[in-house]
Amino acid sequence: MRADAQRNRDRIVETARQVFREQGYDASLDLIAKQAGVGPGTLYRHFPTRDDLIDAVMQAWVDHVEETTEKALAHEGGPRERLLHWFEEYVRLISVHKGGPAKITGAMGDDSSPIRSKCEVLQSAGGRVLDDLRAEGAVRDDVTPLQVARLVGGVATIADSSDLEVGTVRPMLEVIADGLLTDPR
Amino acid sequence: MRADAQRNRDRIVETARQVFREQGYDASLDLIAKQAGVGPGTLYRHFPTRDDLIDAVMQAWVDHVEETTEKALAHEGGPRERLLHWFEEYVRLISVHKGGPAKITGAMGDDSSPIRSKCEVLQSAGGRVLDDLRAEGAVRDDVTPLQVARLVGGVATIADSSDLEVGTVRPMLEVIADGLLTDPR
DNA sequence: TGCTAAACGGAGACAGTCTCCGTATTGTCG
DNA sequence: CGACAATACGGAGACTGTCTCCGTTTAGCA
16 A cells, blocks of 8 residues: 555544544534535545445454453452353444444444454353353353353443443343353343 | 424424435435425424424324333233333334434433433333332342443444344343343343 | 555545525415 | 415525536656
């Protein structure tokens, strides 16, 4: 890639990161272009669709996901405690941007989604948490990680669109956790 | 209201019902106006916001909700069976139009939403199902009907945006149900 | 230094939302 | 019946966002 192209690409991604954080994923792309000091054409050449741009923006976020997963796996406590801890981290992770929960949860299980690769990190993270608990016989095994992701993602989506406080989701996550755990609470 | 105003209002609602069913709730309002044979100004005078129009369209749907609720309350079977039956009916009800689950679940608990009155029917219906089960001591009492609506609405929202088959949601609803029920399964 | 492939960027086509205001219709009252 | 408010209509157009085309510029190589 030519040097100027690389420079512009970087500026667009950096600008997009800020604008998305402030205004959500449906912010105007032309505005992002202008703010980055490039023409709309340049933005659209680098990122033909909105999702392609979101994908690029998420690169740093992916690292954060991986780090958080490690911590969640090492979390102390009983199965219920660990499961809930992961759920809360998960909601926090996908809610960093407005509209994020819907976007990410929607992309899961959709092989053709441009941001699918990014969701995979999350999905495998959830899979690991679940596998660990399953190995102890703590959670039922007739539910797939994808289904769990959709359950928790659904709650996060509603919380996001209704501007609910993060703490508000806890009781709902508990219901899901209790529905998944095998042993009596 | 003047006779011509009433006539136009009716035509707009009827047209909107069809267009929403075909294209979802984000269909173009100017197109609905044109299709109804009125100017955009007329549509916007009758319905200042999109939600106001959706509210009017939903009037017939409300009757359907009430009828379905009666049946669900009369449904035979154990607590788990009855709860799940209601969940499935609920998902079906809010998913009649594309985008419906997000729209309806988002409006719940939002006192200022124009479509709130319509959601109330659903909410009280859910409350009745839950109350009945609670009276038998079958479901935990530390979870509010609103939280249950959000849990189930979340699943419906994801299913709607991911174009999932209706049958696909059953396992997820089971998790929620099991998380709510008090007795061992 | 000159050339060419690569990249830029902005004008503008297109679509949707929503408003303003001149025009038309309704229904009432003398 | 006829006229005159009050009410309602509707479309032109302002505004915003998406996305493309193509004439112009620039990087990087020989």
